[in-house]
Amino acid sequence: MSTESTVVIIGLGWLGEPLARTLQAGGHRVAGTTTDAAKAARLRRDGVPAEVLDLNTPLPPAWPARLAADTLVLCVPPGKVEQYAATLGRVATLAAGGGVRRLLFTSATSVYGGRGNKTEADAGPDSERGERMLAAELAVRQSGIPQVLCLRLSGLVGGSREPGRFLAGRRFEGGEEPVNLVALEDLLRFIPAILAREDWPATLNVSAPHHPSRRDFYTRAAQLRELPPPVFDGGGAGGKCIDGAALSRWLGLDYLVTDWFAWLAARKARD
Template sequence: MELIKNGYSVKGSTTSADKMEVLKKVGILPFLVSISDDGIKGTIDACLKDSAGLIINIPPGLRKNPEANFVKQMEMLCKHIESSTIKNVLYVSSTAVYEDDVSMPIITEESPTNGQSASAKQLIGAEQVFKSNSNFKTTILRFGGLIGDGRNPAKFLSGKTNVKNPEGPINLIHQEDCIAIIKTILLNKHWNTDFNAAAPQHPTRKAYYTSLCKSQNLPIPQFDLSGHSNGKIISSEKVERILKYDFQHQL
């Protein structure tokens, strides 16, 4: 919707027939497309036809289907992109590709993508699928945890007990900042690079969620203080320097 306001012609895919009309009502040309290990169903070629740029924002979905091969799915999608008019791909990934560490290092785009969870490994593999393809230019955009419209962070932990990592730093980003950063990359044609994006403030989990729950009169989470905390700090210095972007939402 934001891109449409800025003069872009936008197509959008959905896996749900019920959402076709929802997309159409806001000015998005809708296409029914679903991707699984068995192949791509729907109108993927029509969706890509006559378009110059593609934003890919598909979660691996391993919670619902832990056996899914997300990398294979992205390889299949790549073949369709290769035979299309797409010249630039913006692949939305996650800062989960970086492993947490007891030393809590500052993570930059130069840091190794060393995440060990099943989801992280799939995301790392998917990033490589696009970065290694010379048929189009790819920029990888790794977001921190999403907050904003419909995602109140206070409710993530409110009332929970025995919460781990009390001293671990948080790496969150507001939806409006996500959209603005995507728009900035498109407008300024920043291709063949990587960006990490999280709000510049990184309070500890205990400090942030305790304060947030208090401010909203919600039950305060109880943290496990007996073990060591680990984590990471996602630096958005490159986003601020290269994109000249100022974050709209502070934590």
């Protein structure tokens, strides 16, 4: 596989698979990995070169030639990998040795703790998950790959991720906390636009500009699916609100989703 204008995606899952197809449609040469042999075979039949790679087993001693690429997208959620930071750091180090010169890591906004508006400069986890994500960011930055962008994603919705089912019929605290979300359709616009540029910043947030309360958003999402709404206790007003505007300004692209209630209604109407 030539390294010119090529992208390898580690993790052809909820985001990685549609991203691969989007990039192919845009003229990129794309390959990727999954942990599932049957899925890899299906993807190959569908025209997406896919290999089986389980990050919970010993990694190869060198970056595989079949995964040679200019750009690596690490699209691996922390719940899927033991020793998450160390493992991703090792993957990135192997990729650097294999000639990869750019790495986009899909991190998460769990790296922000506390309350109030959070920009890229405000990382300070207050959870184990957030600590793990920040450690993984540091590990991939230390890999030797010349350009690394940590794309901190807010809560993921769209595609197979139906928010009406997330909390239906359950009881939670913090009903007034703002939601921080990003839709799959926005990610599939933003990431190809990022890959088309060379002037990468170190970190960018991805979070739609509308932040209704958890109570309002998840209640409406459940109602539209005719599911029992969640029950929220009070609290959470003035909670954490992720600012995703820097990405939009840098790319010159507005978010498609600027009203989550309109998005929920349109998604329901398409079904």
